[in-house]
Amino acid sequence: ETGVTQTPRHLVMGMTNKKSLKCEQHLGHNAMYWYKQSAKKPLELMFVYNFKEQTENNSVPSRFSPECPNSSHLFLHLHTLQPEDSALYLCASSPGQGNTEAFFGQGTRLTVV
Amino acid sequence: AQSVAQPEDQVNVAEGNPLTVKCTYSVSGNPYLFWYVQYPNRGLQFLLKYITGDNLVKGSYGFEAEFNKSQTSFHLKKPSALVSDSALYFCAETGSARQLTFGSGTQLTVLP
Numbered sequence: 001e002t003g004v005t006q007t008p009r010h011l012v013m014g015m016t017n018k019k020s021l022k023c024e025q026h027l028g029h030n031a032m033y034w035y036k037q038s039a040k041k042p043l044e045l046m047f048v049y050n051f052k053e054q055t056e057n058n059s060v061p062s063r064f065s066p067e068c069p070n071s072s073h074l075f076l077h078l079h080t081l082q083p084e085d086s087a088l089y090l091c092a093s094s095p096g097q098g099n100t101e102a103f104f105g106q107g108t109r110l111t112v113v
Numbered sequence: 114a115q116s117v118a119q120p121e122d123q124v125n126v127a128e129g130n131p132l133t134v135k136c137t138y139s140v141s142g143n144p145y146l147f148w149y150v151q152y153p154n155r156g157l158q159f160l161l162k163y164i165t166g167d168n169l170v171k172g173s174y175g176f177e178a179e180f181n182k183s184q185t186s187f188h189l190k191k192p193s194a195l196v197s198d199s200a201l202y203f204c205a206e207t208g209s210a211r212q213l214t215f216g217s218g219t220q221l222t223v224l225p
Binding site: 107109 | 147149154156157162214216217
């Protein structure tokens with residue numbers, strides 16, 4: 001185990017649903033990340049939070065809405081998704097933003113129907 | 114454009130043989146380079162990193178990587194492959210953007 005926990009592990013949702021992904025770490029890290037992993041594509045960085053402040057939003061559609069209430073928790077709120085949003089969503093944390101290794105959760109496998 | 118490239122989508126090697134998974138980088142200045150492994154239905158696990166110092170970096174599970182500045186490469190190596198090493202391997206870097214950028218991944222299959 002890496003110390004980063006994601007829930008749920010699997011999620012199936014309709015295009016009109018609203019759901020949230022949760023990520024939790026108790027490693028004392030200050031930076032948290034959301035990545036999207038689609039088949040046959042490189043990992044895409046979606047959002048970065050450093051000390052609870054969003055520092056990166058890599059042109060992610062507004063149907064994805066992140067929330068970081070504290071340094072240990074990160075959420076990804078989902079609303080009116082499209083089938084092409086189906087992917088593995090990975091959360092990661094690191095001591096700080098920058099040149100340190102990141103620790104990843106096991107991911108949430110999302111299927112949009 | 115990607116700042117790290119993994120030229121091989123798939124690498125097959127026989128158990129017991131040495132393995133190499135290739136990575137090249139195009140980051141200017143002093144790159145910070147990483148290797149991660151992903152087993153099926155799991156998140157990424159950190160294997161090793163190069164920040165500065167010795168060009169040969171040793172990591173988890175017997176893996177090592179060599180930083181080669183003249184060839185702008187950071188290939189992952191292991192002297193003797195195990196079937197359990199079969200997984201998806203990612204090279205990554207953090208540059209001036211201070212965020213991890215990953216290569217496209219290489220599927221390693223170790224054949225018994």
